[in-house]
Amino acid sequence: MRNTAKITTAVLAAGALTLGLSACGSDSGSGSTADADAPLVVAASSVPHAAILDYVKANLADKEGLKLEVKEFTDYVTPNTATESGEVGANYFQHKPYLDDFNKKNNTHIVPVTTVHLEPLGLYSKSVKKVGDLKTGATVALPNDTTNEARALKLLEAHGVIKLKAGAGNDATPKDIAENPKKIQFKELEAAQVPRALEDVDAAVVNGNYAVEAKLSPAKDSLVLESAKDNPYGNFLAVKEGNERDPRVVKLAKLLHSPEVKKFIEDTYDGSVVPAF
Structure with a gap:
């Protein structure tokens, strides 16, 4: 720049x-x-x-x-x-x-x-084409700062991967997961490092700016994408x-x-x- x-x-x-x-x-x-x-x-x-x-x-x-x-x-x-x-x-x-x-x-x-x-915010993967294809025991990387981790978990909940405990708010962590039917494992990383982990995990929830920086298109490459409405x-x-x-x-x-x-x-x-x- x-x-x-x-x-x-x-x-x-x-x-x-x-x-x-x-x-x-x-x-x-x-x-x-x-x-x-x-x-x-x-x-x-x-x-x-x-x-x-x-x-x-x-x-x-x-x-x-x-x-x-x-x-x-x-x-x-x-x-x-x-x-x-x-x-x-x-x-x-x-x-x-x-x-x-x-x-x-x-x-x-x-x-x-x-x-x-x-x-x-989007979920990305190098190994699966649909969120439903995540296998039992798959590893998903998340940003580890408080609000973005909660935001990532809410994205996964919105698409049926997990279910959070009632009342889980903007400080939710994997400890607040009530249901995890596929026994997904979570790898918590500094947000800027998450895109680099895509080769080592089954999927990753990546902040939009870091996705663009990593040459990922949220609109085209994500498995699921956060809705812009009332965001x-x-x-x-x-x-x-x-x-x-x-x-x-x-x-x-x-x-x-x-x-x-x-x-x-x-x-x-x-x-x-x-x-x-």
């Missing part, structure tokens, strides 16, 4: 966050106290988030007087911690159930600004609480809801990513 910086989970684990973000500076990244003429630094997952932001930067931002800098991340933690600390001014990678859980567990204060798109998992632009009215954030939110961005999403992703506005 043009003018982006990729930071891997391994680098994060090595403690390189400060090094990777030090160039941002609090003035360019932070919200209400930042210079309104400084670049707005946005942390984003690569696909489709950074790609959408790069489109805005290349085609729309100058007309609105917005200086935009996009920083790519491959994990679901750093974008929020960097936004909380002010090292970036906003992020774009997550949905509300994930953010609510993250804020609660990490005492952070990140808030949504505007919802942009939905990435339908609470739309991905949004987010900031630290109090920075919602930063003029740069307001400009970016407007551009992300433009007809041009809607057409870009529809033309580029062909149903694998769906505009949510």
Whole structure:
């Protein structure tokens, strides 16, 4: 991607966050106290988030007087911690159930600004063609972050693979499975690693952005796909609480809801990513 910086989970684990973000500076990244003429630094997952932001930067931002800098991340933690600390001014990678859980567990204060798109979660396999073909004792990989694991289990329940206990909510885990007639085994992995496990498991539930990044088409390659109707998992632009009215954030939110961005999403992703506005 043009003018982006990729930071891997391994680098994060090595403690390189400060090094990777030090160039941002609090003035360019932070919200209400930042210079309104400084670049707005946005942390984003690569696909489709950074790609959408790069489109805005290349085609729309100058007309609105917005200086935009996009920083790519491959994990679901750093974008929020960097936004909380002010090292970036906003992020774009997550949905509300994930953010609510993250804020609660990490005492952070990140808030949504505007919802942009939905990435339908899907079940993929290299060995079976239909979900009903999963054999007894098959292994299915799941994303291990709280809300996406629950979301994956609900997808499997919706298609008759398992049945969850009554009342299982957005923090459901395999321990909340009430019925598992095929005795499916679950392999819990960091979300970015799940597509790479497809060669080693019978099937995997993959987040939409990581599916696209792995050259999988949710619309064409999935065995089953999450419905977009009444879906609470739309991905949004987010900031630290109090920075919602930063003029740069307001400009970016407007551009992300433009007809041009809607057409870009529809033309580029062909149903694998769906505009949510």
